[in-house]
Amino acid sequence: MADLHRLSATQAAERMSRRELGAEVYLRAFLERIDAREQEVRAFAYVGREQALAAARKLDAGAVQGMLHGLPIGVKDIFETFDMPTQGGSQVYAGHTTTHDAACIALARRAGGVILGKTVTTELATFPPNETRNPHKLAHTPGGSSSGSAAAVADHMVPLATGTQTLGSIIRPAAFCGVVGYKPTYNLIPRKGVWADADSLDTVGVFANNVPDAALFVAGMLSYPGLFPPVIPSAPRIGLCRSYQWDRASDEMKTTLEQAGRALERAGARVQAVDLPPRFEGLLVAQQTVAWWEIGRTLADETIRHGHKMRPALYERCEYAFQVKPEDYHRSVALARACRQELPDALGDCDVLLTPAATGAAPFGLESTGDPSFNQVWSLLHTPCVAVPAAMSADGLPLGLQVVGRLDEDRRTLAAAHWVHQRLGV
C-alpha cells in the first residue's frame, strides 16, 4: 500500500480494471504523497481533493469506464475544467473559473481518468516562472512552462499529467525532472479549452514515468487504442542527431548522447549519425519569429485590458511582437514548410532521431526555466517527440534525450522511444 504511488499507470489501470485495486485506494496514495511533498515541490496550483475522491468513489461503485479507469491526472493550469479554477499562472486570471472542460479533459474523464488537480504553469505558458521546484534538487528549476506537471509526475504525486509545448514546454521540463514527456504530432490532441499562445505551434501532450504510461494516456484520451502498447517489431534504426544547436549543449549532455548511441548499438539498434540539411540551421531563429509574432497577437486581450497585471517582462515581449516585420514572419513560415517537406528524406531509412532534450541538466535557480533551444525546431516542425531520461549528471540531476519521429508517425516514435528508454535503463 505504501508504494502504490510508484506503480506504473499501466499496471495500476490493469489492476483497477480487474477490480483488484480500488480507484479511491489508489487515489489516496497520491493524496498522501501530495500531503508529504507538496510544501517542498509546489507542483500544484489547486488540488481538487474532494472532486477527485467523488470521482474515484463513483468509479468504484460503477462499471469499468475505459482505458484510464481510476488513473489520477494532473492538469496544467491552462486547461479549462468545469469543477476547478483555471488561473494560467497569471494575476490576469486570479480566481478565474470556467463552466466547461477542455475537450481532452472531458475525453480523459470519459475514459475513466480522475482529475486530481491543476498543476503550476509559468505565466500563461510563456517564460515567467512560478513557484514549482525541481524535486531532484529544490534549488533548481523544474523547467517550464509545464513546470508543475513535470515535477508532480517526477515526484510521484500523480502518475499522469497534461502539458503543452509552444517552444519547449513539454520536452524540456520532462528532461529536467527525469520523466517521460510526449509531444504528439501537431493537432493530434484537440486544443479546445486549452489556452493558446501561438496557434501554429501550440501542441497538447503528456507526462508519465515511462513510455507505455504516456502512450496509454493518449490512447485512452483519443479513443485511439493503436497507440498502446508501444511495441516496435525489431530493434530500431536510430539517427543520432547533434543538430545545429550542438554548441549550446553542456559537456555532460554531449557525452550523454554519445554514450547512449553506443549503448543502443550494443543493445542491437542500428545507430548512425544524421546531419540535418543546411537550411535547417535557420529554423531556430524562424521559430522565435513565428512564436512571438503569434504570441503577441494571441495574448491581445490580456495585454490590452489587463497588461498591468502581467509580469512586465512578458508584457514588453508581447508589445515587441508588433515590431516583427510581416516579411520576416512569412519567410520563417515558408522555411518551416520547406523543412517539414524535407525532413522525411533527411531521416533516410531511420525510424527516429535521437537528440538532446535540453542543453543539459536543470540549471540552478528558480528565476528562469532554462533554455528551450533543443526543442524549438521540433515545435516548429510539428514532429512527435518523446523525452526519455538518459543519465544522471555529476551533481545528481537527470539528463534527458528526445526521440523524434516523422509527422504522423506517433505510433512508431512512441514504440522506438520505449525501446530506447528500456535500454538506457534510467
Add this chain to the structure above:
Amino acid sequence: MADLHRLSATQAAERMSRRELGAEVYLRAFLERIDAREQEVRAFAYVGREQALAAARKLDAGAVQGMLHGLPIGVKDIFETFDMPTQGGSQVYAGHTTTHDAACIALARRAGGVILGKTVTTELATFPPNETRNPHKLAHTPGGSSSGSAAAVADHMVPLATGTQTLGSIIRPAAFCGVVGYKPTYNLIPRKGVWADADSLDTVGVFANNVPDAALFVAGMLSYPGLFPPVIPSAPRIGLCRSYQWDRASDEMKTTLEQAGRALERAGARVQAVDLPPRFEGLLVAQQTVAWWEIGRTLADETIRHGHKMRPALYERCEYAFQVKPEDYHRSVALARACRQELPDALGDCDVLLTPAATGAAPFGLESTGDPSFNQVWSLLHTPCVAVPAAMSADGLPLGLQVVGRLDEDRRTLAAAHWVHQRLGV
C-alpha cells in the same frame, strides 16, 4: 445621412479618421438599419446597442485609434467577448458569458473597431441551422455556419463581420448572400477565444461588401498594413478551375464560371483552364474524415455532459466520429499534406485559381445551410480563399465564385480577388 450604412468601410474609416464623420453618427445608421430589418433577416443573436454606443462616443471624444477607427463589427457568436454573451447557437451555451475577448476581437477594438453585436451561427458552427434568413429572399438559407455575419453584411446592418470556416462556413454563406468572404491562410488570424470544431481546419476570417473592406479589416486587426490596399501590379493570370466537384455545380453556376472567365479575359487577364492533379480527387472524402474525427473529439465536453441539450443530429454525428478508423484519419491527413506540397506546381505560373464558391445559388428552405463541397477541399489545403459575387440567378439570388491562392499568399490573393470583383461588377 440616410445612406451612411451603404458607404464602404474603407470610405467611412477614411472620413472618420479625418473627423469628417463621427463614429456615433455612423454607428446609428446601422442601428437604424437593424431596427428596420432585423425582424425579417434575424442575423443577430445579440445586439450590443449600449456597449457599441459607449465605444463610439469614446472614439469621438479621443484620438484616432487605428485603421478600423469607428467601424462597427458583427461578431460570430462563437467568438468570446467580455461585454456580450457568447452562446454558440446552442442550448448548451444558452445565456453563457465569458470574462475575456477573443484575441482577434481585442485586436479589432484596439484598432478602433466598434463591436456592434453577436451574429447568429449554426449550432456550435457545425450544420444544424438557426434562425437567420437570406436577405435576398427570406425563404432561402443564408448558408452557414457564419449565417448571421454573411446576412448582416449583405443587408448593410454592419459593414464588417467575423466568421470561421471548418468545412465551408465563410465562403459558402458569402456566396449565398452576395458579399465578399475572406478565409485567410490557416493560422494567420489567432483563434484564441474562438470556439473550436477541428483544430487542423478551423480558420478565422471576415465578411465585407468589397475586397478592400475585407482586407482593411484583417490588416487593421493584425497590425499588418501590407494587406491593404489590395492592388495587383498588372492584370492577373487566372487559372479557371472546375475542380473534381464540377458535377455538383448547378447549370447556372457552371455558366457563371465560364462567363466570368471570358469577361476577365476581355478585361485583360490571362485565363487558362487548370486541372488539379489526380490525387486531389480524394480530398473531399479526406476532408470529411479529418473533420469528423476531430469535431467529435473537440466537442467532447458538450456531448458528454450536455448531450441532451444538443440537436440530436449533431449529437449523433459526434458519436459517429469515434467509429472513424485511425488508419483512415492518418491516410486522409497524409493525402492533405501531399496535396498541399503539390499545389504550388499545379498552379503553374497562375497568380490564383477561380472556381465556384458553392454549388449554385442559396437553396430554398431554412432546414439546411446548403452543400459545402466546393469549400471543403480548400479548407483542408489551408489556402487563402476570397468569395466574390459574380452573377445573379434567374430568380434573383447571388451566385459567387472564389479566388484561391497559394499558402501564405494572402496579399496576392486579395489583390487578384479585388481585380476580379471590380471587373465582374456585381
